[in-house]
Structures are given as C-alpha cells and as structure tokens.
Amino acid sequence: MNKFYDAIIIGGGPAGSTMASKLAEKGQHVLVLEKAKFPREHVGESLLPFLYHLFEELGVLDEMKARFSRKPGVTFSNIDGTEASHWCFKHVIKDESGLSFHVRRAEFDDMLLQNSRKKGAEVMEEVSVQKVDLDIDPNQATVYAENAQGEQLQFTGRMVVDASGQNTILATQMKTKKPFESLTPRVAYSSHWENAKLTPELAAGNIKIVHLEGEKMGWFWMIPLIDRLSVGVALNMSYANQQRRILKETTTDWQAKLYEQELQESLVAQEVLAGATRMGPVMANGDFSYYSSTKWGTNFVIVGDASGFLDPIFSSGIYLGMKSSLLVAEGITDMLGGNGTATIETAYSDIQGAYKLVEKLINTFYEPGSIKWDQAGSAFDLSYKKFETAYSILHLILAGDFFKNHAKYFKAIDILRTPQKIEQYKHLIGHDEPTMEQRVCIA
Structure with missing residues (x-):
C-alpha cells in the first residue's frame, strides 16, 4: 500500500496533533502515524x-475548561517544607489565561488527536x-512502517514531520542527536496517588516543586489532578x-523501591502521602538532555521532544x-x-x-551559587511589593513567555545569580505593580 500525502506526521502526541490540526485546517492532505493506541x-x-x-486557536478551550x-501558580519548597515561595500567574497575566490547567495525559492527548481527526487529518x-x-527525492519522502498485525506499510509525502517524542526517529536515523552540554542527565520516576492529604497550595491547584540537593541534584513534583x-521524583x-x-541486591522492582525511598526521605511528601495509596505502577523516564542538531530540510x-528535550x-x-508546531506549520x-x-x-x-x-532557567535551579527558588521570598531585602515587581519578568518566563521575548x-535570568542587579531589570516589564499574596496562589 502506497498513498501520497502533503505531510506525514510521525507521532500523535501534543506536538504531532497540533501540527496535524493546523495543516489540515490549511487544506493539506495529512496523515498521522501513532505507534500506541490512544x-x-x-x-x-x-x-x-x-x-x-493556543487551545482557543485549536478550538478545544471549552473542552479543556x-x-x-x-x-x-507554582510553589517551590525545600525538602522539609520550612522554606517555600509562591509564583502566581495572575500577578502578570491580567486576563483569564492566567489560570492554567493540569491534565490527565491519557485524556488530554486523546482529545487533541480526536480534534485532528475532526479537522480532516x-x-x-x-x-x-x-x-x-x-x-x-529532495521534494518528497517515503515512510516505512508496521501495524499491530505485522503488516508492512509504505507511505509517501511531500513533507515528513518527526513528532515522535523521545523516540527521536529522524535524529537517531540521521545521527544528529546531541546532549545539552550544560545540563546533567537525569531520570524521573512517577505514579498517581489517591486519598492524599493536600496542603493549602495543592488544594488551591498549584503544582508543588520540592528541591533535592546534594548528590541527588533533583526535585520532586506534586500535581493535583481532579481525582488523584x-x-x-527526578x-x-x-x-x-x-x-x-x-x-x-534485595528487590526485582528496584525502580518502585527507589521512588518510595526518595519520597519517604522528604517531610513534605510524608505529610501529603500519609494514608494515601499508590494507584498503579511506577513509570520511568530518562534522558532529560538532548537535541537534534539538524531540525529541518x-x-x-x-x-x-523529537527536536529537543529539556x-x-x-x-x-x-x-x-x-507552540513550535504552530510556528513550523506556517513554514511548511x-x-x-x-x-x-x-x-x-x-x-x-x-x-x-x-x-x-x-x-538557562533550568541551570539557575541547579547551580549551587544561584538563589534557591524555595528561598526567593526571603533571599532579598525587599518588600513583597518591590520583590514582585522586580520578579515579574521571571513570572512571565514561568508562565511560558519563551519565544518572541x-x-x-x-539578561533577566541573571537576577537569580546576581541579586545586586535586581533594580536594573524593573524597566523590562511595563505592567502595574501588584501586591504579592503572602500565602499560596488562589484561582
């Protein structure tokens, strides 16, 4: 079987489905090949x-809500909960988009892929x-694939889009996968829990990031979903x-043991998970540091993530x-x-x-000489009002203002490395000074 398409997209995750939806909207004949069953x-x-x-542009905002x-917002904490700082998006985003989302990826990814189907992909x-x-042929490509029944498939198109995530199909094939040299490789173990005892910031909807120092050089996250x-832990x-x-030496399920061991060593985790039950197996994800040196042809x-993973x-x-898929779809x-x-x-x-x-922002989290994110509220001898104004630019980065700005x-990220420069960066953002809540972010 050999069909011809304008674009063949490898991978139906968020990047692939976004690309499929935008190209289909523009009248392109699009095929998405996804290895899993959603x-x-x-x-x-x-x-x-x-x-x-972006959800509004794709037509899925109402369903997201x-x-x-x-x-x-985001709460950063140290391992025993004695230091914490709260970063509230509404302080710098004055419309309803300042209230973001947490999602079950099984549902979220499927929703986006079904949206691509609705748009004609x-x-x-x-x-x-x-x-x-x-x-x-420099103006087309052929994709060879295999379905669940073991049948060999062949597809030809004018453009192939690699959105295969950490499978990195093209970067692996072309031998263009490189490490981010400034970042240390890490691995993450995760699972879902029910009947957790939510702290105020988690109950309000914040993601909580707990810093792990020393040889661990990592962190663990807590994300409050609707029912879990x-x-x-990274x-x-x-x-x-x-x-x-x-x-x-003592267990065959060492990943689960390591995961639970790390959580037990944190007073923050103990408080939240006391009496909670793990709902499924521990998932492992590694290699937090790579990119493809060649991005397009x-x-x-x-x-x-096929292009780069941080x-x-x-x-x-x-x-x-x-966002990358939206920008590249215009170029295609x-x-x-x-x-x-x-x-x-x-x-x-x-x-x-x-x-x-x-x-660069990631490096500030791990660098020993940088201000600790969980201590940001007390690290500077400033009133909360001045602190929030000076840090508005960092709020915007945390909110996702990565591309045009x-x-x-x-330069602004250097605030976390050189506190003395904090006053120099106030002019970089032109919004009104907000009053910082001296408690957790609320919706």
Whole structure:
C-alpha cells in the first residue's frame, strides 16, 4: 500500500496533533502515524498559561475548561517544607489565561488527536515507523512502517514531520542527536496517588516543586489532578544508577523501591502521602538532555521532544512542542506553496531562542551559587511589593513567555545569580505593580 500525502506526521502526541490540526485546517492532505493506541498514560501533566490562547486557536478551550483542573501558580519548597515561595500567574497575566490547567495525559492527548481527526487529518494508530527515506527525492519522502498485525506499510509525502517524542526517529536515523552540554542527565520516576492529604497550595491547584540537593541534584513534583495526585521524583542519573546497583541486591522492582525511598526521605511528601495509596505502577523516564542538531530540510521537519528535550522542572515541554508546531506549520505551508523558506527559518530561530532561554532557567535551579527558588521570598531585602515587581519578568518566563521575548529575558535570568542587579531589570516589564499574596496562589 502506497498513498501520497502533503505531510506525514510521525507521532500523535501534543506536538504531532497540533501540527496535524493546523495543516489540515490549511487544506493539506495529512496523515498521522501513532505507534500506541490512544488513550494511553504519559507524564507531563502540568501546563503553562501561555497555552490558553493556543487551545482557543485549536478550538478545544471549552473542552479543556470542562474536563481538567485549573492551575493558578507554582510553589517551590525545600525538602522539609520550612522554606517555600509562591509564583502566581495572575500577578502578570491580567486576563483569564492566567489560570492554567493540569491534565490527565491519557485524556488530554486523546482529545487533541480526536480534534485532528475532526479537522480532516487521517490518523492511524498502532502503526510503528521503522524507517524514513529522505534521499530518493529532495521534494518528497517515503515512510516505512508496521501495524499491530505485522503488516508492512509504505507511505509517501511531500513533507515528513518527526513528532515522535523521545523516540527521536529522524535524529537517531540521521545521527544528529546531541546532549545539552550544560545540563546533567537525569531520570524521573512517577505514579498517581489517591486519598492524599493536600496542603493549602495543592488544594488551591498549584503544582508543588520540592528541591533535592546534594548528590541527588533533583526535585520532586506534586500535581493535583481532579481525582488523584501525580507525584514524581527526578534524580541525577549517576545517583539513580548507584541506587539501582544497591537496590537490585534485595528487590526485582528496584525502580518502585527507589521512588518510595526518595519520597519517604522528604517531610513534605510524608505529610501529603500519609494514608494515601499508590494507584498503579511506577513509570520511568530518562534522558532529560538532548537535541537534534539538524531540525529541518526540504522534505522534513522535527518538532516537539523529537527536536529537543529539556529537564521538565518548569513544565515547559508541552508548550514548547505545541507552540513550535504552530510556528513550523506556517513554514511548511509556505514551502509547499512555493513561497520559500523565510517563514520556517524565522520559526526555528524563535524556537532555538526559546529552548536556550529554558535551558538557562533550568541551570539557575541547579547551580549551587544561584538563589534557591524555595528561598526567593526571603533571599532579598525587599518588600513583597518591590520583590514582585522586580520578579515579574521571571513570572512571565514561568508562565511560558519563551519565544518572541527570549533575547530580552536572557539578561533577566541573571537576577537569580546576581541579586545586586535586581533594580536594573524593573524597566523590562511595563505592567502595574501588584501586591504579592503572602500565602499560596488562589484561582
């Protein structure tokens, strides 16, 4: 079987479905090849406010409001809960988009993929891509795949979009997958819990990030979903490997043991999970640091986690992937229409800037000399009002303002490294001074 398409998209996750929906809206003949059967579980449940208007553009905002819990901000805490800072999106986003979402990824990803079908994209699930031939013709590509029944399939299109996530189909094939050299490799273990005892910030909808220092060089998250709490721990890969060797001597399920061991060592986790029950197995996700050095050509583009994956400490991944797909979809439309590559070149320039900005922000979380995020409220001798004004730009970055303003924000992140410069950055944002709540963010 050999069909011809304008665009063949590998992967039906948020980046792939966003690309499919936008290209189908523009009249392109689109095929999505997804290896799994949706719905399926996935990590990455906390979303950024800058996705709000993107959901509106895709036509799914009302469904988002009806189905998922809301997220007013972020709380950073130390391991025993004695220090915490609250970052409330409404202080810098004055419209309703300042209230973001937490999602069950099984439901969220399926909703987006069904939306692509509604807009005219053809979707084939349980189809695993084996190889992509980009060399026969610079203006088209052939995709070789296999379905759940073991049948060999072949598809040809003018453009292949790799949105395969951490499978990195094209980057692996082209040998262009590289590490982010400034970031330490990490691995995450996560699961869902029921009957957790929510602290005020979790009950209000905040994601809670707990800093793990020393050899662990990591963090754990708590995300309040409608009927459960998502809890995960991210650890330095070398520490996790050391623990694996020790735990494998006494248990076959060393990942679950490591996960529970780390949670038991935190007073914050003990308080929340006392009496709670884990609802399923522990999921493992690793390799928080890579990118493809080649992003696009005349017959292919790479978007989302297939293009690059950063430590998810700031919940940036879904927004980076979906926004990148929207920008690149415009470039693909111009290329297929014979209007050159200027649009796609601009798109990838903005995308590169966004990833560099998030990379720099991530480094401030781990660098020993930087201000600790959980101590931000007390680290500066400033009133809350001055503190909030000076940190407005960091609120906007945490909310997802990565793309067009990245050049301006590179300098602002240095606030966390050099507190003396805090007054210099007030002029970079032009909103009214808000009064900072001296308690958790509320909807």
